[in-house]
Amino acid sequence: MADNKHENILMAAQKLFAERGYDGTTVPMIAEEARVGAGTIYRYFENKQMLVNELFRGSVARFAATLHEGFPEQNDFRKRFRHVFYRLVRYSRENPEAFRFINAAANAYFLDEVSKSDFEGFMDFIERHLDEGKKAGLLRGLPAQAFIAIVYGTVFHLSRMFEDGTLEPSDELLAGIEESCWDAVSAD
Amino acid sequence: MADNKHENILMAAQKLFAERGYDGTTVPMIAEEARVGAGTIYRYFENKQMLVNELFRGSVARFAATLHEGFPEQNDFRKRFRHVFYRLVRYSRENPEAFRFINAAANAYFLDEVSKSDFEGFMDFIERHLDEGKKAGLLRGLPAQAFIAIVYGTVFHLSRMFEDGTLEPSDELLAGIEESCWDAVSAD
DNA sequence: AATTAAGGAATGAACGTTCATTCCGGGGGT
DNA sequence: ACCCCCGGAATGAACGTTCATTCCTTAATT
Structure with a gap:
């Protein structure tokens, strides 16, 4: 997997949002799916x-x-x-x-x-x-x-x-x- | 409003689920919309x-x-x-x-x-x-x-x-x- | 050595759920 | 007629958990 974290996070979020919806998806879930720390998400996005x-x-x-x-x-x-x-x-x-x-x-x-x-x-x-x-x-x-x-x-x-x-x-x-x-x- | 709490709760939930989805709707929101206490919901339904x-x-x-x-x-x-x-x-x-x-x-x-x-x-x-x-x-x-x-x-x-x-x-x-x-x- | 990126523990807010308490209508004792 | 219980319905504060977000330490890069 290319190490483009910004993109990885977006793709992970897309997969989870499609499956479980926005509110059914937690930030830690996205972090795990994207294989990054939860805090890392906030380096790339202001908030959820x-x-x-x-x-x-x-x-x-x-x-x-x-x-x-x-x-x-x-x-x-x-x-x-x-x-x-x-x-x-x-x-x-x-x-x-x-x-x-x-x-x-x-x-x-x-x-x-x-x-x-x-x-x-x-x-x-x-x-x-x-x-x-x-x-x-x-x-x-x-x-x-x-x-x-x-x-x-x-x-x-x-x-x-x-x-x-x-x-x-x-x-x-x-x-x-x-x-x-x-x-x-x-x-x- | 008829005082059928079971029905009131269902209608309140329906309105909110339609607007904000299941996970985007909290039990206290449903309680407020149905004009009942949060605990009352659990007298009529086992859980969310x-x-x-x-x-x-x-x-x-x-x-x-x-x-x-x-x-x-x-x-x-x-x-x-x-x-x-x-x-x-x-x-x-x-x-x-x-x-x-x-x-x-x-x-x-x-x-x-x-x-x-x-x-x-x-x-x-x-x-x-x-x-x-x-x-x-x-x-x-x-x-x-x-x-x-x-x-x-x-x-x-x-x-x-x-x-x-x-x-x-x-x-x-x-x-x-x-x-x-x-x-x-x-x-x- | 200095700077930046990353991680994950820490944090306060808010969640679903529980439970001790209050409310309320009606039946029996006076 | 009045009062006083009684029991189920209703409540909302409180609980443990989990959330989004922050913060501090460590790793990597320059």
């Missing part, structure tokens, strides 16, 4: 709340980067929709702990305003993308937020199922669900 | 963990009852699908705290085996219903679990949005989303 907020913002930033990277330049909405769906799935599968943590922590009382608005900004990107589809007349007459509920809600619940083994991921399954989501949002 | 499990099971039972009640007798799958969707939405809107609590607590470490299997039984009902649709050839060639991800995931995220004001509920909106979900799962 600052730690959870830094972790949240980092995870959201990487999530956003995953969506932005490779976003189709040409204005092909169907292509862009597919991109967003598969990137949501990719992030949730490559970073299941981060994904679970983000969704559990979003709107939580321990997040500061910066963290909350970072997450909103991330969601706004998806909303703007869906609004373009509406303007192009490709989507149904529902608010973009409703489409977010369908697509993001589906991916979120899917990720839960992949994690607990209720459902086995496969390319075929994901392709089928992507098509389902498209049929749910597209006009006629 | 028994309290949260009793609350969970009660909420799941009422959720299940909401789905079962009025479930179309005749084997009309489209009608049944609509029923399930609208009952999921109804429960989440009439009991937003219970719905949030159930989804946050499902699979949590503090739930005992009985609670977990109660929740599984509830989900099994939905799965069996969707499997009937598959057998009738009305649904796509995806596992029933995938349909659960789409429908339940959508309702779950929708409920979040209704709660935080991101989206305003209306009969028209719900009818549109129900149609979207149907188009997502139905064959061809």
Whole structure:
């Protein structure tokens, strides 16, 4: 293990927060998981709340980067929709702990305003993308937020199922669900 | 306020667990919210963990009852699908705290085996219903679990949005989303 | 040798839980 | 009619434990 304590602490916290939540995770637990002394954590983070907020913002930033990277330049909405769906799935599968943590922590009382608005900004990107589809007349007459509920809600619940083994991921399954989501949002 | 302390304590706990989670809620907080002494809680519940499990099971039972009640007798799958969707939405809107609590607590470490299997039984009902649709050839060639991800995931995220004001509920909106979900799962 | 990083024991606050005490409504003795 | 017990319900101060955080010693680096 590389001896980057700052990173080790963040990863340990992410794992534990995802499993047991913020209040169910103690600082000594994080220290043990990260293989550092409890006091060492306070050399890198002002306190537990600052730690959870830094972790949240980092995870959201990487999530956003995953969506932005490779976003189709040409204005092909169907292509862009597919991109967003598969990137949501990719992030949730490559970073299941981060994904679970983000969704559990979003709107939580321990997040500061910066963290909350970072997450909103991330969601706004998806909303703007869906609004373009509406303007192009490709989507149904529902608010973009409703489409977010369908697509993001589906991916979120899917990720839960992949994690607990209720459902086995496969390319075929994901392709089928992507098509389902498209049929749910597209006009006629 | 009716002086049913057992119920008052459960409702207070539900509100706080939904807002701040199990570990983020202290027993004195519950006592204050329920307007009883801290010790009184232990006259009605063996300990905090028994309290949260009793609350969970009660909420799941009422959720299940909401789905079962009025479930179309005749084997009309489209009608049944609509029923399930609208009952999921109804429960989440009439009991937003219970719905949030159930989804946050499902699979949590503090739930005992009985609670977990109660929740599984509830989900099994939905799965069996969707499997009937598959057998009738009305649904796509995806596992029933995938349909659960789409429908339940959508309702779950929708409920979040209704709660935080991101989206305003209306009969028209719900009818549109129900149609979207149907188009997502139905064959061809 | 001086400075910085790290660890883990120490600390005070707050936790879940217990328990000695108080409260309160109603039945029997006067 | 009044008083006085009685017993269960309710309480909140107090307990041992564990928490987040601090502090001091030791190890490492320059």
